[in-house]
Amino acid sequence: MIDLNKEIKYVKGVGPNRATLLNKLGIYNLKDLITYFPRNYEDRGKAKSISELVDGEEALICAFPTGRINEIKIRGNLTLYKLIVRDETGSCQITWYNQPYLKNIFKQNIRYKFYGKVSRKYGKFEMQSPVYEQEDLNKNTGKIIPIYPLTYNLSQNVIRKIIENGLNEIEGKLEETLPTYIIDELKLYDYNTAIKQIHFPDNFANFNLARKRLVFEELFSMQISLLTLKNKYETKKSGISFSKDVKLSDVINILPFKLTKAQLRVLEEIEDDMESSKPMNRLLQGDVGSGKTVVALMSAYKAVKSGYQVAIMAPTAILATQHLETFNEILKETGIKCELLISGISKKKKQEILDKLQLGEIDIIIGTHALLEENVVFKKLGLVVTDEQHRFGVRQRATIVEKGNNPDVLVMTATPIPRTLALILYGDLDISIIDELPPNRKKIETYAVTKGMEQRVNNFISKNIEDGRQCYIVCPLVEENEEINAKSVMEIYENYKTNIFPNYRVEYLHGKMKPKEKDSIMEEFKNGNIDILVSTTVIEVGVNVPNSNIMVIENAERFGLAQLHQLRGRVGRRRISIILYFKIPRKF
Amino acid sequence: MDVGEYQSYCILKYQGNSEVIRERMKVISSTNDGFIISEKDLELRGSGEFFGTKQHGIPEFKIANLFEDMGILKLAQGLALQIINKDPLLEKKENEILRKIVDEKFKNRIEI
Numbered sequence: 071m072i073d074l075n076k077e078i079k080y081v082k083g084v085g086p087n088r089a090t091l092l093n094k095l096g097i098y099n100l101k102d103l104i105t106y107f108p109r110n111y112e113d114r115g116k117a118k119s120i121s122e123l124v125d126g127e128e129a130l131i132c133a134f135p136t137g138r139i140n141e142i143k144i145r146g147n148l149t150l151y152k153l154i155v156r157d158e159t160g161s162c163q164i165t166w167y168n169q170p171y172l173k174n175i176f177k178q179n180i181r182y183k184f185y186g187k188v189s190r191k192y193g194k195f196e197m198q199s200p201v202y203e204q205e206d207l208n209k210n211t212g213k214i215i216p217i218y219p220l221t222y223n224l225s226q227n228v229i230r231k232i233i234e235n236g237l238n239e240i241e242g243k244l245e246e247t248l249p250t251y252i253i254d255e256l257k258l259y260d261y262n263t264a265i266k267q268i269h270f271p272d273n274f275a276n277f278n279l280a281r282k283r284l285v286f287e288e289l290f291s292m293q294i295s296l297l298t299l300k301n302k303y304e305t306k307k308s309g310i311s312f313s314k315d316v317k318l319s320d321v322i323n324i325l326p327f328k329l330t331k332a333q334l335r336v337l338e339e340i341e342d343d344m345e346s347s348k349p350m351n352r353l354l355q356g357d358v359g360s361g362k363t364v365v366a367l368m369s370a371y372k373a374v375k376s377g378y379q380v381a382i383m384a385p386t387a388i389l390a391t392q393h394l395e396t397f398n399e400i401l402k403e404t405g406i407k408c409e410l411l412i413s414g415i416s417k418k419k420k421q422e423i424l425d426k427l428q429l430g431e432i433d434i435i436i437g438t439h440a441l442l443e444e445n446v447v448f449k450k451l452g453l454v455v456t457d458e459q460h461r462f463g464v465r466q467r468a469t470i471v472e473k474g475n476n477p478d479v480l481v482m483t484a485t486p487i488p489r490t491l492a493l494i495l496y497g498d499l500d501i502s503i504i505d506e507l508p509p510n511r512k513k514i515e516t517y518a519v520t521k522g523m524e525q526r527v528n529n530f531i532s533k534n535i536e537d538g539r540q541c542y543i544v545c546p547l548v549e550e551n552e553e554i555n556a557k558s559v560m561e562i563y564e565n566y567k568t569n570i571f572p573n574y575r576v577e578y579l580h581g582k583m584k585p586k587e588k589d590s591i592m593e594e595f596k597n598g599n600i601d602i603l604v605s606t607t608v609i610e611v612g613v614n615v616p617n618s619n620i621m622v623i624e625n626a627e628r629f630g631l632a633q634l635h636q637l638r639g640r641v642g643r644r645r646i647s648i649i650l651y652f653k654i655p656r657k658f
Numbered sequence: 659m660d661v662g663e664y665q666s667y668c669i670l671k672y673q674g675n676s677e678v679i680r681e682r683m684k685v686i687s688s689t690n691d692g693f694i695i696s697e698k699d700l701e702l703r704g705s706g707e708f709f710g711t712k713q714h715g716i717p718e719f720k721i722a723n724l725f726e727d728m729g730i731l732k733l734a735q736g737l738a739l740q741i742i743n744k745d746p747l748l749e750k751k752e753n754e755i756l757r758k759i760v761d762e763k764f765k766n767r768i769e770i
Contacts, residue, residue: 105720107720107721246755247755247759248755249752249753249754249755249756250752251752252737256733256737268721281721282730284720284721285721285722285723285727285730286730286733286734288719288720288721288722289719289722289727289730289731289734289735290734290737290738291759291763292734292763293734293735293738293739294738294741294742294748294756294759294760295759295760295763297738297739297742298742298748298760301742301746301747357691357692357693358692485696486692486693486695486696487696488693488696488697488700491700491724505693507690512665512666513690514666514667514668514690515665515666515667515668516667516668516669516670516686516687517667517668517669517670517687518670518672518683518684518686518687519669519670519671519672520671520672520673521671521673524671527669527671530667530669534667539664617664619664619665619666619667620666620667620668620669621666621667621668621669622669622671623668623669623670623671624671625671625672625673626670626671626672626683627672627673627674627679627682627683630699631682631685631686631695631696631698631699631702632692632695632696632699634668634670634686635686635690635692635695635696637668638666638668641666641667641668
């Protein structure tokens, strides 16, 4: 049997030095190597007649040199090598730069193949720095050639050769990875053929079949795993049936604002789940500001009034604190007791909370990862809500769920995923979508600008600061290295502070800072003492500073669209408690 | 009622002049609907990058492109559903390989 875990350095043609480079590409063993798939292909299979060439295309021609290579010195360090070649239909000029060894390579009585990009100038064909080979050889031409993604310091030729060696080693001996009946039913390639043909396809029809098999396998594996997971939840013993007598309309009536149709629809879905004896496993998707928190709050209300406790887990302490404020504000007349459990609180206070929680004296506990700790014990946990779930994941969710007896679970995410995909990808969860924003939410005016507009942007920021507003400057994360990210924040910060806005208070925030430092900067920004805050995307997880109305995103092209959308959702955002304030006049 | 709520602005400074970059900037400045944006994002970047951002916590794909391969995805989903309905715990001999796939996935802990 083939050992697919064989270390990459032992594959023929690799060795320790190249192994290091391959590691950078995520290739550590034989299996990684043969599943390092090409990103593209060049058809160097069939030669074209010179007269059929098209300007701009990449093509293969097969032709005789008409004479010797012509060496032309252009500048001190630039020498041009020209060769005219001819086939039955016409001639083409081939050029290379600074490659003196080519001078004695081409012989007039031998036919060569050339593959490269064709250009047509003044009616004459030209090819620059093509790949070449004698007609009777088929190393770099004469077939479809794979082009691999990132190669770092390895050339395409080298990586191609290494993969070829790897394939020779496994030649036809790979174990099948899909059941035979599936392969037969869908008429898929077997694994060995697929792997061989994806790297070195004999023709494009074979490539398509190879790709289909591998894509199917990848997606099918994900699907079958998700369904198994979902099945596990559903076959569990029955869960909690929350009381039908607790009416959500009771909370709706004390809310100082109207819910959107989408929120009402989603609440109905959640209510059905909660009342049924099947444990709820629901994903709640909604855009930033679509009102997911209030939906969570109402679900919590139902659970508490049915006699259960609720755990709400947020990704950051700031976010957990904000949730607590909102809950306290809205639920203050209901007698429901909410508490906060985050890592920053004193030992004494923490112990007090843990005791109360175990005695059932706390109804809703809101917190961060701290909730996952072993000493967090509930009296009667009935509902678990996790916010921004991509930061937790299956395992952490499972840990907190274990603290109850098959509690209902509501997972909230503010990362919208296309509908069609969500249904398929979140196979283990039922899905609710809030696809409507509350009315009166002002659109965030967004402008994409290039360097030339910098002065105008700065004037605009300045004008808003003079009016009393505040501004965020967001820098992209360069890579997963906090050190480097911090440095890029500091550079941009220095520029704003010294060169652009010396008269304003500019501060910075990045991942290398101590939590205390971060909190104090954030606090000062909230209080309006800082005019401009330069930061990495740490603010992404949600601090609302209503007085900040401008966000400038540096190097916006490096962010994904979804991420940009999340980020801008943070400017000028008002929380429920603030909306409350403006609703007071209704009492008159 | 909107007293005190200021107009908010987002200014995206960008470099590069590729068509994809310009198209992306156009999309983000023309709509505030997160779902439309994610749909476009997927279309413009391909699923590899879309899901590779770690923002989503969805496994990265080595070869599939969820935008192009929607047809295969549906096929895979349909078949997976059929199999799980007939053999929920994948205990049949013919499904031994599938059992292995699932165990492997959970070992590497899928973040869904």
